[in-house]
Amino acid sequence: xxxxxxxxxxxxxxxxxxxxxxxxxxxxxxxxxxxxxxxxxxxxxxxxxxxxxxxxxxxxxxxxxxxxxxxxxxxxxxxxxxxxxxxxxxxxxxxxxxxxxxxxxxxxxxxxxxxxxxxxxxxxxxxxxxxxxxxxxxxxxxxxxxxxxxxxxxxxxxxxxxxxxxxxxxxxxxxxxxxxxxxxxxxxxxxxxxxxxxxxxxxxxxxxxxxxxxxxxxxxxxxxxxxxxxxxxxxxxxxxxxxxxxxxxxxxxxxxxxxxxxxxxxxxxxxxxxxxxxxxxxxxxxxxxxxxxxxxxxxxxxxxxxxxxxxxxxxxxxxxxxxxxxxxxxxxxxxxxxxxxxxxxxxxxxxxxxxxxxxxxxxxxxxxxxxxxxxxxxxxxxxxxxxxxxxxxxxxxxxxxxxxxxx
Numbered sequence: 001x002x003x004x005x006x007x008x009x010x011x012x013x014x015x016x017x018x019x020x021x022x023x024x025x026x027x028x029x030x031x032x033x034x035x036x037x038x039x040x041x042x043x044x045x046x047x048x049x050x051x052x053x054x055x056x057x058x059x060x061x062x063x064x065x066x067x068x069x070x071x072x073x074x075x076x077x078x079x080x081x082x083x084x085x086x087x088x089x090x091x092x093x094x095x096x097x098x099x100x101x102x103x104x105x106x107x108x109x110x111x112x113x114x115x116x117x118x119x120x121x122x123x124x125x126x127x128x129x130x131x132x133x134x135x136x137x138x139x140x141x142x143x144x145x146x147x148x149x150x151x152x153x154x155x156x157x158x159x160x161x162x163x164x165x166x167x168x169x170x171x172x173x174x175x176x177x178x179x180x181x182x183x184x185x186x187x188x189x190x191x192x193x194x195x196x197x198x199x200x201x202x203x204x205x206x207x208x209x210x211x212x213x214x215x216x217x218x219x220x221x222x223x224x225x226x227x228x229x230x231x232x233x234x235x236x237x238x239x240x241x242x243x244x245x246x247x248x249x250x251x252x253x254x255x256x257x258x259x260x261x262x263x264x265x266x267x268x269x270x271x272x273x274x275x276x277x278x279x280x281x282x283x284x285x286x287x288x289x290x291x292x293x294x295x296x297x298x299x300x301x302x303x304x305x306x307x308x309x310x311x312x313x314x315x316x317x318x319x320x321x322x323x324x325x326x327x328x329x330x331x332x333x334x335x336x337x338x339x340x341x342x343x344x345x346x347x348x349x350x351x352x353x354x355x356x357x358x359x360x361x362x363x364x365x366x367x368x369x370x371x372x373x374x375x376x377x378x379x380x381x382x383x384x385x386x387x388x389x390x391x392x393x394x395x396x397x398x399x400x401x402x403x404x405x406x407x
Contacts, residue, residue, distance in 0.1 A: 008271035011140035019132050019141060021189040022125060023148045025084070025182050029121050030152030032178025034160035035095055035114060035171070036060050042168050043107065052104055056111040063115030064348045068123060070116075072341015075124035076206065076334065080131065081190040083337075087120035088183030092176040099172035119348070121182075123340040128190070130328035130336055142324045143270035150262050206338035215387045216330060216339070220346040222383040223323065225376045226286055227350025228357065229293055230316070233258075235355040236362045236369060237296070243366075244300050254305060258313045266317045273318060277389050278326040283381045285319025288312065290377025297370035 006014075039060065043053035074083040094117050098110040126145075133141040163171045210216060233255065241251040273281045292312025299305045323343075331339030361369045 005275055006136070008140050008143075008267065008274065011137040011274070012144065014137060015141060015144075016132050018189070018191055019129060019144075021185065022129060022132070023144055025185045025190070026121075026125060026145060027148040027152040028178050028182045028185065029118075029125075030149050031156040031159075032175050032182070033118050033153070034156045035098065035175045036118075037157045038160060038164050038168070038171060039111065041164065042171075045168070046102075048104065048107075055104075056108050059108045059112035060115035061348075061352060063112040063117075064119035065345060065352065067116040067119035068341045068344035068348055070341075071120040071123040072127075072338040072344070073206065074120075075127045075337025075340070079192055080124040080128035080337070081186050081192045083124040084121055084128075084186045084190070085183045087117050087124075088179045088186065090117035090120070091179040092183070093117075095172055095176040095179065099169060117179075119344070122344050123337055126324060126328070126340040126344075127337040130331075130340075131333075132191075135329055138325045138328055139270055139274035139321065142321045142328075143267050143274075145324075146321050147263065147267060150259060150266075154259050154263065206335045209332065209335055210338065210342050216342075218383050218387060219326070219330075220342060222286070222380040223343065223346040224350045224353075225383075226289065226319075226380045227347045228354030229289060229350075229373045229376050229380075230312075231351045231354030232293065232358050232369075232373060236358045239359075239362060240296060240299075240366065241305065244305070246302065246305075250302065254309050257306060257309055258316075261310070261313050262317060266321070269314075269317050270321060273322055278322050278329070279384060279387060279389055281322045282319045282326065283385045285315045285317075285322065286377055286381035286384060288315030288318060290374045290381065291315070293377060294370055294374025296373075297367050 036057065039057055040050065040053040043056060044050060071083055071087065074086070078086075091114065094110055094113040098107065098114050101107055101110055129141055129145060130138065160171055160174070163174055238248075238251045241254065242248075289312045292308050292310075292315060295311065296305075296308045299308045327339055327343045328336070358369060358373075361372060
């Protein structure tokens with residue numbers, strides 16, 4: 001590419017209207033995904049034990065695994081918008097069902113179904129954003145998408161807490177209402193179908209293409225390792241904070257620091273990272289995450305704990321948006337939903353394995369846990385460092401020069 005690269009402001013101003021509608025839908029999706037946050041409190045208030053409530057929360061997480069595969073398939077076969085509408089309808093139905101059932105087996109079942117339907121929005125929305133935005137503007141586009149996600153996640157539970165104090169029934173109904181609103185937004189204002197340039201995938205083609213795409217499989221492996229490390233923020237990191245003499249409010253403040261920095265600073269960082277190719281940016285970000293979690297072994301005071309949070313937050317802001325851009329750039333257009341689904345699945349696997357494995361190691365040797373996080377983070381960075389850039393992959397697959405147009 002010759003000439004000066006466009007600035008972040010220029011890229012943002014040239015985003016299509018449909019992208020902004022998608023951002024609004026993403027904010028609604030994340031704002032309304034607060035049932036999982038309050039599920040333990042809801043079930044313990046109804047007389048279930050913390051362990052029983054934990055089973056329901058675990059089912060919510062497990063639901064995201066098949067959702068990643070199914071939503072990627074449907075996004076390519078049925079259409080991006082149509083899959084998002086389906087996910088919204090199912091989320092509303094299952095959330096209301098979760099509020100109505102009373103027995104533990106049904107609570108676990110509907111919790112898993114609710115988790116499945118909530119996660120089904122991710123792959124088609126990411127695929128649609130890649131459809132709508134050309135490659136040179138995707139870094140800015142993904143940065144704004146993450147801003148919508150984090151802003152919704154920050155605002156939703158706060159508003160939900162006010163509802164939960166009044167009635168958990170209101171909480172569930174409000175969550176279902178946001179799903180309905182999301183479906184209406186998608187139906188009225190998002191483009192329908194698949195991109196014009198995309199031919200219908202042949203049966204089994206997506207699975208075969210991903211299995212044959214060795215660089216993408218290595219990238220997924222790196223993602224699994226990185227997500228397992230990052231999952232410690234919700235499992236062993238709060239235990240570490242308590243072990244060092246601090247209360248739950250301190251842990252909440254540290255996690256709040258992470259969210260506040262992302263909302264305030266991530267787009268500013270994107271304006272810098274968009275100037276570089278994806279590989280070195282992801283490698284540098286993964287290395288920062290490894291450093292932040294590895295340094296936690298020395299974090300016994302509040303300032304040092306906050307410093308480690310700052311380091312791995314900087315790594316998250318550097319690597320995670322760029323990873324989404326890399327997946328979009330490396331995927332064939334007619335299989336874009338499946339590639340996004342596979343990437344989402346890798347995150348789900350890491351978040352499923354990471355908490356249990358990390359807790360097991362933590363109980364035996366805390367030093368080994370944080371050193372192990374650093375090692376896994378470095379291994380993830382090295383795996384990405386060995387991969388070719390997406391443009392090389394597309395040329396190798398004969399996909400260079402694909403046009404991107406949405407209906």
